[in-house]
Amino acid sequence: MAAANATAERTDVDAIVADLVDRARTAQREFESWTQEQVDDVVRGVAWACYKPDNALALARVAVETTGLGRVADKVTKNQRKTKGTLADLLAARTVGVIRDDPESGIVEIAKPVGVVAAVCPSTNPSATPTNKAMMALKGRNAIVIAPSPKGVRTCEALLELIHAELDKVGAPRDLVQALPAPVTKDLTRALMRACDLAVATGSQSNVRAAYSSGTPAIGVGSGNVPVIIDESADLADAAGKIKHSKVFDHATSCSSENAVVILDAVYAPGIAALEAEGGCMLTPDEAAHLREVMWVDGRLSREVVAQSPQRIAKLAGLEDPRILGAEFLMVAEDAVGPDHPASGEKLSPVLTVYREADFARAVERVQEILDFQGAGHSCGIHTRDPEHAEKLAHSMRVARVLVNQAHAFGNGGSFDNGLNFTLTMGCGTWAGNSISENLSYRHFLNITRLVRPISPREPTDEELWGPYLERYGV
Numbered sequence: 001m002a003a004a005n006a007t008a009e010r011t012d013v014d015a016i017v018a019d020l021v022d023r024a025r026t027a028q029r030e031f032e033s034w035t036q037e038q039v040d041d042v043v044r045g046v047a048w049a050c051y052k053p054d055n056a057l058a059l060a061r062v063a064v065e066t067t068g069l070g071r072v073a074d075k076v077t078k079n080q081r082k083t084k085g086t087l088a089d090l091l092a093a094r095t096v097g098v099i100r101d102d103p104e105s106g107i108v109e110i111a112k113p114v115g116v117v118a119a120v121c122p123s124t125n126p127s128a129t130p131t132n133k134a135m136m137a138l139k140g141r142n143a144i145v146i147a148p149s150p151k152g153v154r155t156c157e158a159l160l161e162l163i164h165a166e167l168d169k170v171g172a173p174r175d176l177v178q179a180l181p182a183p184v185t186k187d188l189t190r191a192l193m194r195a196c197d198l199a200v201a202t203g204s205q206s207n208v209r210a211a212y213s214s215g216t217p218a219i220g221v222g223s224g225n226v227p228v229i230i231d232e233s234a235d236l237a238d239a240a241g242k243i244k245h246s247k248v249f250d251h252a253t254s255c256s257s258e259n260a261v262v263i264l265d266a267v268y269a270p271g272i273a274a275l276e277a278e279g280g281c282m283l284t285p286d287e288a289a290h291l292r293e294v295m296w297v298d299g300r301l302s303r304e305v306v307a308q309s310p311q312r313i314a315k316l317a318g319l320e321d322p323r324i325l326g327a328e329f330l331m332v333a334e335d336a337v338g339p340d341h342p343a344s345g346e347k348l349s350p351v352l353t354v355y356r357e358a359d360f361a362r363a364v365e366r367v368q369e370i371l372d373f374q375g376a377g378h379s380c381g382i383h384t385r386d387p388e389h390a391e392k393l394a395h396s397m398r399v400a401r402v403l404v405n406q407a408h409a410f411g412n413g414g415s416f417d418n419g420l421n422f423t424l425t426m427g428c429g430t431w432a433g434n435s436i437s438e439n440l441s442y443r444h445f446l447n448i449t450r451l452v453r454p455i456s457p458r459e460p461t462d463e464e465l466w467g468p469y470l471e472r473y474g475v
Contacts, residue, residue, distance in 0.1 A: 017191040020178050024116045024143035027173035032113055032141050036096040038170070043135050045166030046177065047087040050131040055162050056080050059127040062158050067123045067151040069307035074250035078128045085414055085422030086132055090139045090442055099448075106453035111446050113141040115197030120189060120211065122203030124253040124307065124348075126152030127159045129202055129424045133440075134163065134177050136423075140445035145196065146179040147189040149203065153182045190214065200440065202425045212433070219444055221425055222432025224255030225346040225375025226408050227367045229382040231360055231389055232266040238405070239383035240274035243352070246407035247329050248279075251307040252350050256379065256412035256426070259346055260334075260353040260370055262363045268356045272331075279328030280352065281310075287324070288332040288343075290317045295351070296342040306348045313349060337369045345374040360389055364396050371399065377431030379403065379412050400429050400437040414439060 034042075049055060060075035100109040119133040130146045137144040148156035156179050164174045180188050189207070193199040193214040201211035201220045208220030230239050243258050263271040272282060283291060294317045295305050305313045314324045324330070329350040337344040343353045357363040367380050379401035382393050394402040403411050406418065414422030421441045429437030436444065 013185075013187050013191045016181065016188065017195050020145050020180070020192070021116055021195045023175040024145055024178060027175035028113065028116060028141070028143035030173055031138075031143065031176055034096075034141065036094060039096055039139065039141055040091055041170045042167065042172045042176070043090055043139050044087065045170050045172075046131065046134050046138060046163050047083050049162040049166045050079050050127055050159065051083045051087075052162075053080075059155060059159055059162075063126045063152070063155045066154045067126060069124055069151075070250040070253045075128070078125065078250060079131070081410075082128050082413070082422055082424060083131055083135070085416065086135055089414070089421045090135060093139070093442055095139050095442060095446060096141065104455070106455040108451040108453070110449040110451065111140065112449055114217075114445055114447055115142060116195075117142050117144040117445065118147060118192045118196035118199040118211075118216070119144050120147045120193070120199070120201040120203060120207050121149065121152065121156070123149035123151040124203075124250075125424055126155035130156055130159055130179075131163075132422075132424045133200060133202075136440065136442045137445050138176060139442040142198075142445055143176045144178070145192055146177070147192050148179060148184055150184050153184055157182075186210075193218070198445070200425065200444075208434075212435075219425075219427065219435055219440065220433075221255075221440075222377050222428030222434055223346055223375060224257070224378050225259045225370065225373075226256055226378065226412070227260040227262055227370045227375075227380050228258050228403075228408065229360075229363045229367060229380075229384070229389075229393065230261060230263045230267065230271050231363070231382065231384045231386065232264050233385040233389070234267065234271075234383040235385065235405075236267060236271055236274040237277075240271070240278045240280075242383070242405070242407035243275065244278035244280065244329060246409040247352055248350050249409045251309060252348055252409075253307045254409040254413075255346075256408045257348075258352060258381075258408050259375075260344065260355060262355045262357055262366050264360065264363060265356060265358050272354070275331065275352075275354075280331050281324050281327035281329070282331045282333065282354070283319075283324070285333075287317075287319055287321075290319060291330070291332065291351070292342065293317065295347070295349070299339065299342070301342075301346070301348065305351075308349060310350045313351065337366075337373050339373075344370055360392075364393060367393070368397060371397070377428030377434065377437065378426065379408065381406065381408055398429075398431045400427060400431075 056076045056079040060072045095111045099111045117137045121129040199211040199216045199218040201207045211218040211220045331352045334353045381403040390404045414420045423439040425440035427434045427436030
């Protein structure tokens with residue numbers, strides 16, 4: 001009987017996914033013939049569905065109400081800022097027809113869709129991430145089927161209704177953007193990834209691994225655990241302000257939120273004072289021990305503290321001191337890294353781990369040590385006035401992004417004051433088992449056909465190729 005039920009369930013799952021994907025393919029085939037101007041209007045419409053002030057607020061409220069994660073005001077900011085920045089990036093790009101013609105190489109590049117995209121999205125960003133992925137996929141004339149997290153289903157349903165209203169305005173098929181129906185299960189999500197042409201997974205590492213093992217071409221991301229250095233030349237007030245604003249934003253739901261700060265000994269005391277001036281509270285060893293007991297249960301980060309306010313987290317730990325309850329974020333001192341020191345890992349909460357290191361060289365070693373434990377390949381940062389320190393850090397670290405004098409939660413996924421493209425999906429390279437080491441963009445949703453024309457021969461001579469080598473090493 002159990003086997004029969006399991007077979008029936010699998011059949012139901014496959015049927016649900018097959019229907020969604022069939023409808024997506026029909027819509028995508030129609031969309032594939034649209035002009036760049038028409039495609040850009042579709043992208044604008046999807047962006048407006050999330051960006052429109054009333055919509056951004058409504059989606060934020062549903063997200064916080066149904067997931068229990070983050071803050072409404074910050075989710076409004078995320079819905080609007082990420083969407084606006086992504087739209088600006090996308091409208092500057094060409095994705096229909098010839099996108100590059102290089103007479104010197106004789107190569108013409110012609111953009112083609114990848115087909116139907118499966119977009120696995122996390123509960124931490126249940127409206128911003130689906131919108132972001134949908135905009136990028138549609139820019140390449142693809143269709144997309146969203147797989148929300150179970151907690152994010154209601155937000156996704158509300159978003160989909162708004163997106164469909166905008167698609168109606170421009171005469172685009174509604175089936176270009178669909179979502180898995182409730183209840184969303186692992187089986188349903190994995191069946192979708194198997195059935196589509198490209199799977200893009202953001203969120204839990206189990207979903208990322210499932211995407212890569214689905215048999216479908218896939219893009220997944222690594223986990224965050226961002227460490228940043230404050231060196232002796234840093235503007236301490238500026239550094240503390242940026243770290244604070246990044247750390248408290250949406251109660252640290254972002255994978256780019258700073259998780260550890262490594263302060264050089266020469267500026268440790270004033271660095272801590274600057275962080276405290278921004279609302280940070282350094283816990284005593286005893287207080288930190290109580291916090292650890294509630295934040296990590298059986299070696300795992302407790303869901304009870306994820307994306308919660310510092311006050312809620314403190315009360316869970318029985319920390320009722322007014323200085324703690326009045327803090328905007330909590331700080332714990334640490335001197336080691338690894339499973340026995342869980343504060344050295346990702347916390348997804350307004351809790352910042354603080355390290356004190358003798359000099360810059362040791363600070364660099366500590367940052368890599370932290371990333372090797374959790375957050376491989378993701379990113380790190382530095383607050384400094386010394387450009388050589390920034391360059392040394394970038395050359396030393398096995399990460400995809402090194403931010404200088406920036407707030408990570410706002411800069412890592414693209415910003416109006418840096419050159420990274422806007423995204424909510426950040427590849428972490430082979431360091432994290434990912435297929436990309438850059439921010440996800442529209443380029444990852446394109447197939448490229450290359451028209452190769454003959455050019456004048458440019459074969460090098462043997463001397464040009466081997467001359468220097470033979471001079472150095474002999475024949």
